[in-house]
Amino acid sequence: MGSLLAVLLAAATSPAATASPPAVAPVAVDPAARVIKVTAKKFEYSPALIELKPGVPVVLEFASLDRKHGLKSTDLDIEVEIVPGEVTRVPLTPGKAGKFTFHCSVFCGSGHEDMEGQIVVAP
Amino acid sequence: MRSRRADLEKDTLAGACAELQRKSGLGGGDEFFFVQLSDSHRGFQGPPNPEAANTLREAGAAVNAVSRQPDFIVFAGDFTHTTDDEGVRHKRMLEFKEVAKGLNTKAQYYMPGEHDAAFKQGKIYQEHFGQTHYSFNHKGIHFAAIDNVSDPGASIGDAQLDWLMRDLKPLKPDASIVIFTESRQVLTLREDSLETRAGVAATPAVSTAY
Numbered sequence: 001m002g003s004l005l006a007v008l009l010a011a012a013t014s015p016a017a018t019a020s021p022p023a024v025a026p027v028a029v030d031p032a033a034r035v036i037k038v039t040a041k042k043f044e045y046s047p048a049l050i051e052l053k054p055g056v057p058v059v060l061e062f063a064s065l066d067r068k069h070g071l072k073s074t075d076l077d078i079e080v081e082i083v084p085g086e087v088t089r090v091p092l093t094p095g096k097a098g099k100f101t102f103h104c105s106v107f108c109g110s111g112h113e114d115m116e117g118q119i120v121v122a123p
Numbered sequence: 124m125r126s127r128r129a130d131l132e133k134d135t136l137a138g139a140c141a142e143l144q145r146k147s148g149l150g151g152g153d154e155f156f157f158v159q160l161s162d163s164h165r166g167f168q169g170p171p172n173p174e175a176a177n178t179l180r181e182a183g184a185a186v187n188a189v190s191r192q193p194d195f196i197v198f199a200g201d202f203t204h205t206t207d208d209e210g211v212r213h214k215r216m217l218e219f220k221e222v223a224k225g226l227n228t229k230a231q232y233y234m235p236g237e238h239d240a241a242f243k244q245g246k247i248y249q250e251h252f253g254q255t256h257y258s259f260n261h262k263g264i265h266f267a268a269i270d271n272v273s274d275p276g277a278s279i280g281d282a283q284l285d286w287l288m289r290d291l292k293p294l295k296p297d298a299s300i301v302i303f304t305e306s307r308q309v310l311t312l313r314e315d316s317l318e319t320r321a322g323v324a325a326t327p328a329v330s331t332a333y
Contacts, residue, residue, distance in 0.1 A: 070276065081276065107241040107275040110167075110205050 033057040033091065040082045040104070041065040043111035050119045057093040069115070070105030076119065079105060094121040153262050158186055158228070161199035161305075164238065166206060166215040175204065179222050187227045194261060196228050200236025200272065200305035209247065216251040232259070236305040237272040245273035256283050258290050265294055268303045277306045 036058055039046045052058055062071060062082045072079040075098075080088045104115035163179035164172060172178065179202070186193065203215040216239075223231060233252040240248040245255050255270035256279075267290060271279045279287075294300070 068275070105277070107205075107237040107272070107277070109207070110238075112237075 030057040030059075030091070030093075033059045035059045035061050037061045037063070039063055039065050040069040040071070040115075042067070042108055043104070043115040045071075045102075045115070045117040048117035050117065052092070052094050052119060052121045054094050054097050054121055054123060057091065060090040060092055062088040062090070067108060068106050069108055071102050072105035073100055073102035073119065075100040076102070078102065081106060094119075097121045097123060155194045155262055157195045157197060157261075158193040159197045159199050159303075160186075160202075161236070162201045163219070164201055164204040165219050166211065167204035179219065180225075183222060183226050187225075192228050194228075195230035195232060196226060197268075197303060198223070198231065198233045199303055200234055201238045202233075202236070203239050205238040205242060207242065212242065212247050213251075216247070220251065232257075232266075232268065234268040234303055234305065235270060235272050237275070237277075240270070240273045241275045245270065248273075256286065264299045264301060265291075266301045266303065267291075271304050271306045 034056075036050060038050070038060060040062060041064065050060070062080065063086070064082045064084045067084060069082045070080065071082060076092065076094075078090055078092070080090060082088050098121055100119045100121070102117050102119065104112055108115065160179070160182055163182070164175050165179065167175040174181075186196070202219050203212065206212050206215070235245060235248045235252070235255050239245075240255065249255060255273055256268055258265060258267040260266070267287065269279060269287065270283060271277050274280060291300070
């Protein structure tokens with residue numbers, strides 16, 4: 001075979017509710033877990049910085065303000081879609097301290113690549 | 124925090140051209156090289172690429188200037204920057220095609236990036252560039268272009284996965300395969316399986332390159 005040379009130039013969700021508050025899907029969570037609400041819109045999360053403590057359970061509750069977005073963190077093994085009219089709940093108990101980035105995993109337009117945030121886990 | 128856009132920045136054009144010139148002088152016989160051009164983002168304005176209107180033309184001129192031309196050129200996605208305006212989208216794609224016509228290498232393969240095709244699931248892209256997934260053979264190597272961007276969530280879908288399985292099945296166990304995808308985070312080729320968001324499916328026992 002000849003050589004080959006390449007040169008480079010170069011969750012859980014629920015059905016939407018129209019006129020009522022977003023529905024919340026049943027997800028098994030620690031009832032004592034703190035709920036952290038996070039909104040997504042072109043091209044930002046709010047808050048974009050989420051501070052957690054190791055071993056302390058929380059529930060991340062995501063909602064979109066405009067269109068479908070996603071959230072993916074490879075380090076924390078999280079990948080969910082965030083759909084308008086729905087609430088996506090992610091139970092999370094950080095196992096170790098560190099800084100973990102997340103980003104939008106559903107292409108949402110010019111600026112999508114900059115839609116990201118960070119979860120900081122510290123004692 | 125380092126931005127993801129910064130992580131996606133490509134090598135400088137000057138460096139790439141030097142590498143291209145060096146590799147174009149290598150080999151003979153069955154040896155060959157091809158050029159992959161991507162992320163020209165025609166229509167983009169501002170940092171980190173204030174020259175988006177000119178970069179493709181400059182890259183094309185650099186390729187044309189190489190003494191030995193590549194066997195083919197792959198345009199590997201995001202050659203236009205996304206817009207919600209259909210008219211502007213058409214215009215950017217037409218402009219891109221005009222620049223591509225100026226390349227001396229006429230064997231050209233196109234595949235979409237999310238900026239080209241996530242809007243309306245690739246409909247406008249296909250009007251200009253045709254199918255979004257396909258395969259071809261060149262000098263003993265099997266090349267396949269996979270579309271994992273027409274779905275904004277980066278799924279390749281069952282139909283395309285079925286096509287890919289059928290495409291790979293006839294290949295010999297020691298076949299050499301090159302897969303082109305725009306989005307790196309979805310498709311993982313392993314020695315004995317192909318993993319996508321749609322699940323894991325068995326593949327022929329082929330060696331793979333990615």
